[in-house]
Amino acid sequence: MKSGFVGIIGRPNVGKSTLLNSILGEKIAITSSKPQTTRNAIRGIWTRMEDGEPVAQAVFIDTPGIHKPKNRLGSYMTGVSANTLKEVDVILFLVDSPYEGENSGDGFILKMLKAANTPKILVINKIDTIGPEAFAQIYSTYEEMGLFDAIIGTCATQGRNVDVLLKKIEEYLEEGPMFFPEDMITDHPERFLVSEIIREKLLMYLEQEIPHGVAVEIESYEEGENLTRIGAVIYCERQSHKGIIIGKQGRKLKGIGKAAREEIEALLGTKVYLETFVKVKEHWRDSDIAISNFGYRKE
Numbered sequence: 352m353k354s355g356f357v358g359i360i361g362r363p364n365v366g367k368s369t370l371l372n373s374i375l376g377e378k379i380a381i382t383s384s385k386p387q388t389t390r391n392a393i394r395g396i397w398t399r400m401e402d403g404e405p406v407a408q409a410v411f412i413d414t415p416g417i418h419k420p421k422n423r424l425g426s427y428m429t430g431v432s433a434n435t436l437k438e439v440d441v442i443l444f445l446v447d448s449p450y451e452g453e454n455s456g457d458g459f460i461l462k463m464l465k466a467a468n469t470p471k472i473l474v475i476n477k478i479d480t481i482g483p484e485a486f487a488q489i490y491s492t493y494e495e496m497g498l499f500d501a502i503i504g505t506c507a508t509q510g511r512n513v514d515v516l517l518k519k520i521e522e523y524l525e526e527g528p529m530f531f532p533e534d535m536i537t538d539h540p541e542r543f544l545v546s547e548i549i550r551e552k553l554l555m556y557l558e559q560e561i562p563h564g565v566a567v568e569i570e571s572y573e574e575g576e577n578l579t580r581i582g583a584v585i586y587c588e589r590q591s592h593k594g595i596i597i598g599k600q601g602r603k604l605k606g607i608g609k610a611a612r613e614e615i616e617a618l619l620g621t622k623v624y625l626e627t628f629v630k631v632k633e634h635w636r637d638s639d640i641a642i643s644n645f646g647y648r649k650e
Contacts, residue, residue, distance in 0.1 A: 354408040354527035355440035357520055362456040365445045366476040370507040371395045371413040374517065379537045379544065380413050398533045399521070405533045407521050412439060436467045441523045443516075444499075447477040449485065450492045461498070470500045470523040474516065478504040542569045545615050549583055549627070552611045556603060557596065564588040565596070566635060580624045581615070586632045593629050604629065 359367045368380035371393065380393040393413040398405050436442060444464060452458055464471055473493050478486055490502055501519050505512045531538065546567040553565050564587055571582035587593055597604045604627060612625040 352406060352408070352526065352529060353521060353524040354410075354530060355524040356410045356412060356438060357441045357443060358436060358439035359411060359413045359443045359445065360436070360460060361445035362460070365447045366507045367413050367445055368393070370443075370445065370474070370476065370505065370513070371411050373507045373510050373513050374411060375536050377536055379539070380547075394538050396531045396535050396537060397517070398529075398531075399517075400533065405529055407524060408529050408531070408533075409441075409517075409520055409524060410530055436463055436469070439469060440525070441520055442467060442469050442471045443474050443520075444471060445474045445476050446489065446493075447475070447481070449489055461496070464498060471498060472516070472519060472523075473499040473502040475502065475504045476507055478511065479506040479509060541619065542572050544618060545569060545572075545581060546583065548614050548618070549585070549607070549611045552607045552614075553585065553596070555610070556607050564592060564636065566632075574621075578622045578624060579615075579619055580626075582626045583628070585627060585629045586635060587629065588631070588633055588635060590631055593631050596629050 359371060361367055371380050372378045372395075374397055375395045379395050395411040395413065397409045397411060399407040442464065444460065446457060450457055453461070475481070475486060475489050481489070486504060490504075493499060494502060500523070503512060503516050503519060505516055507513070537544070546569050549567045550565065553567070557565075566586045568584045568586065569581065570584050571580065573580040585596060587596060595603070596607075598606075608625055608627050611627075612623050615625065616623045
C-alpha cells in the first residue's frame, strides 16, 4: 500500500479545483472563471483499487491561488497555500501560460518551491487552448530550471492526461497506511460543501459586480427522512451590495437559491428546502474574528 499527501498550488484561475474534481470524478471544489475562488484548503481523497483491494491512496490538497494579498482574507489564503508546501509528500505546480520572470506570480511561487525538499511535478494545464508551440516553450523554460522531477501537460476540463499524471504521482508515494476509507472522496462535512455550492452560485450570478466580498454561513441544517432543511446567511460588505444580491423583486436571490438547491439535492440525494438571507457585515475581509467565524481557520 502506497499513500501520501499531494499539494496543488499555482496562481489564481489556473485550474487547480477543476483538476482536483477531474481526478476524483466528482465535484467537491467549486470553480468559476473568477480568480481566488478557493479560500480554504480543499481535501480530496483518491484511492486506486486493484482486484478489489486498495493499493494506493493520495490525499490531494487544493489550495487558494497564490497572489499579492489586499486584505486579511487574502493574507490568510496565501498563508494556507504556503503552509501546504511544508506538509505534503508531492507538490503539483500548475501553470497555463509562459513564464514571465522572477517578479511574476509564478516567479514568487518558484522561490517557495526551491526551499521545499519534496518531489515536484509541473502540470501545464489547459493544453487545449495553449497550442503546441506555446506548450513547447513553456515546457523547455521550466525544464531548464532543473527544479521539477516531471513535467506533464493536462486539460483538466476534458480529463486529458489525468491518468498519466496519477501514475506519475503514485511513483513518488511511499509505503504507508490508508488514511481514509476507500469510498470516501473528501473529509469535509456536508455543511461545508453546501456553503461552498451557494458561494459558487453567487460568483456565477453576480458576475463582476461583487466578486469576492461575500461569505456564506450555514445557520441551520436539519436532516429529515425525505427532506433536508437548510438556512443560509449570505454576508456582504455594503448595503448597496445587498440590494444587488437580492435583485429586483428578489429575482436574483431566487435564481441563486434555485441553482444552489438543485446542486445540493444532487449532492445529498434528498429533497432540500433552502432558505437564504442577506446581511451586511462591513469590512469583514479585514476582521480576524469574522474570517474565523466564516470558517477560514488556519489548521
